Amino acid sequence: MAVNGSYTSPIADAAYATVGTVNNGFVSKVLGGIDGWTIALTLFLSLVAYDQSQFVVIASTRDMARKVLNSPEYVKPCVVDVAHKLLRPTNWVFLDGREHVDYRKGLNGLFTRQALELYLPGQEEVYSKYFQKFLDISQKEYGGKPTPFMPHFRELMCAVSCRTFVGHYISDEAVKKIADDYYLITAALELVNFPIILPFTKTWYGKKAADMVLDEFSKCAAKSKVRMAAGGSVGCILDGWVKTMIESEKYRQKIAQGVKAEEAGKPSQLLRPFTDFEISQTIFTFLFASQDATSSASTWLFQLMADRPDVLDKVREENLRVRNGDRNAAFTMDMLESMTYTRAVVKEILRYRPPVLMIPYLVKKDFPITETYTVPKGAMVIPTTYPALHDPEAYPNPDSFDPERWITGTAENQTKNWLVFGTGPHYCLGQTYATLNLMAMVGKASVLLDWEHHVTELSEKIKVFATIFPQDDCLLTFSKRP
Numbered sequence: 001m002a003v004n005g006s007y008t009s010p011i012a013d014a015a016y017a018t019v020g021t022v023n024n025g026f027v028s029k030v031l032g033g034i035d036g037w038t039i040a041l042t043l044f045l046s047l048v049a050y051d052q053s054q055f056v057v058i059a060s061t062r063d064m065a066r067k068v069l070n071s072p073e074y075v076k077p078c079v080v081d082v083a084h085k086l087l088r089p090t091n092w093v094f095l096d097g098r099e100h101v102d103y104r105k106g107l108n109g110l111f112t113r114q115a116l117e118l119y120l121p122g123q124e125e126v127y128s129k130y131f132q133k134f135l136d137i138s139q140k141e142y143g144g145k146p147t148p149f150m151p152h153f154r155e156l157m158c159a160v161s162c163r164t165f166v167g168h169y170i171s172d173e174a175v176k177k178i179a180d181d182y183y184l185i186t187a188a189l190e191l192v193n194f195p196i197i198l199p200f201t202k203t204w205y206g207k208k209a210a211d212m213v214l215d216e217f218s219k220c221a222a223k224s225k226v227r228m229a230a231g232g233s234v235g236c237i238l239d240g241w242v243k244t245m246i247e248s249e250k251y252r253q254k255i256a257q258g259v260k261a262e263e264a265g266k267p268s269q270l271l272r273p274f275t276d277f278e279i280s281q282t283i284f285t286f287l288f289a290s291q292d293a294t295s296s297a298s299t300w301l302f303q304l305m306a307d308r309p310d311v312l313d314k315v316r317e318e319n320l321r322v323r324n325g326d327r328n329a330a331f332t333m334d335m336l337e338s339m340t341y342t343r344a345v346v347k348e349i350l351r352y353r354p355p356v357l358m359i360p361y362l363v364k365k366d367f368p369i370t371e372t373y374t375v376p377k378g379a380m381v382i383p384t385t386y387p388a389l390h391d392p393e394a395y396p397n398p399d400s401f402d403p404e405r406w407i408t409g410t411a412e413n414q415t416k417n418w419l420v421f422g423t424g425p426h427y428c429l430g431q432t433y434a435t436l437n438l439m440a441m442v443g444k445a446s447v448l449l450d451w452e453h454h455v456t457e458l459s460e461k462i463k464v465f466a467t468i469f470p471q472d473d474c475l476l477t478f479s480k481r482p
Ligand code: HEM
Pocket: 011, 012, 013, 069, 077, 093, 104, 285, 286, 287, 289, 290, 293, 294, 297, 355, 356, 359, 419, 420, 421, 422, 423, 424, 425, 426, 427, 428, 429, 430, 431, 433, 434
């Protein structure tokens, strides 16, 4: 059905309103009178006649948000029409119920510890390249003057995602083009867009960019199939997936030839063969789900670290220690997992500035959300994450950035409040990868680079472009660490 509300990812990200200063989106109308970040903690059911026919209900308490996210019999993720056009209607993320669960199971193997470890060298390579680029921008291009780094973090995140997802099957030029054009995709998914794609509109440019990405990823899938069939090693998510498909096919052939099951070498997951385009669509959803959220997290991470040198010093100390004093040592999974403090910093950034504020869902059938109120079928119901993540009972002094709360405090026990990655059947598939990736990035940066933040009056103000960013785009200067 046509739902005229949007969020950038079909799966995550809210693109609704500038929280804090500008109040002109529809959620600001919903949240009318709520001052900046102090979003009311009590449940309120706000009914907004939207698009004349669409009701919007905001589920803002922790328990109400959890209830919505854990009620797949009543709700499913809600996307704008244009998302179907960009990602294609056959995309797995639009599946519901059993079909969704089954498809998702087939992807779990791509995000296990063992699998994630294989992607680390590719990530390290991208960080090395981009850190050098950051130095060149600051020192050569801008002569040591501060410059907005948010666009560069977006490009870095796009590059690291592409390397993790499709390895070296994609060229550096294509990565750069995808990073640049990704703005068009995000813009195309803004709240109210014309439902038909007319030439030269935002959605038209967005569709063109999405088609280009799908085309690139399809070519990558074809190349990976050839390389993996020839016995190549796994270097990216795509390879891991293709390898399991090949092993599944071999297993099926052996069974068909009458080989006993226990001797046929059953792979950990039995997958059907996927076409290049199906693979491309799925890989695109990973990019779609990660790009805005991880760009936001990395921007705040670099900003906060510069503003809190005491915290950065501890990250640095930990990262040198786990590298046995050799700052050029490559990161490993054991190393990342042993970094208690760096993990605390990343978790605190995600709590303090949650990249996904709202997770829009569509009500499939009348949903008795409380004893006295039933959300009507066809309404949009939007669990919010911010109130749970800034609940003073779960996180004392919630508006202060305090990584220690994850080490000596009780933050780690507040599992019900930890809604950064959602919960229920659609919880974030990439959450472990995203956390480790942010830890790897800031850890490596801490030992190789110094950076200063030029604080402006807009630095702590929030702008929303799919997710949240500092309004001044994070003015930084990078220099090489002596
Ligand atoms: C800091 C970074 C990230 C944040 C804050 C984030 C947050 C979220 C949230 C809130 C959801 C919706 C959960 C729900 O409906 O209950 C989600 C879904 C999803 N995320 Fe993430 N995400 C991040 C990074 C990533 C990355 C890097 C990937 C891919 C590798 C990814 C892949 C997905 C997918 C595939 C879904 C949809 C799962 C489904 O519908 O079954 N995310 N994410």
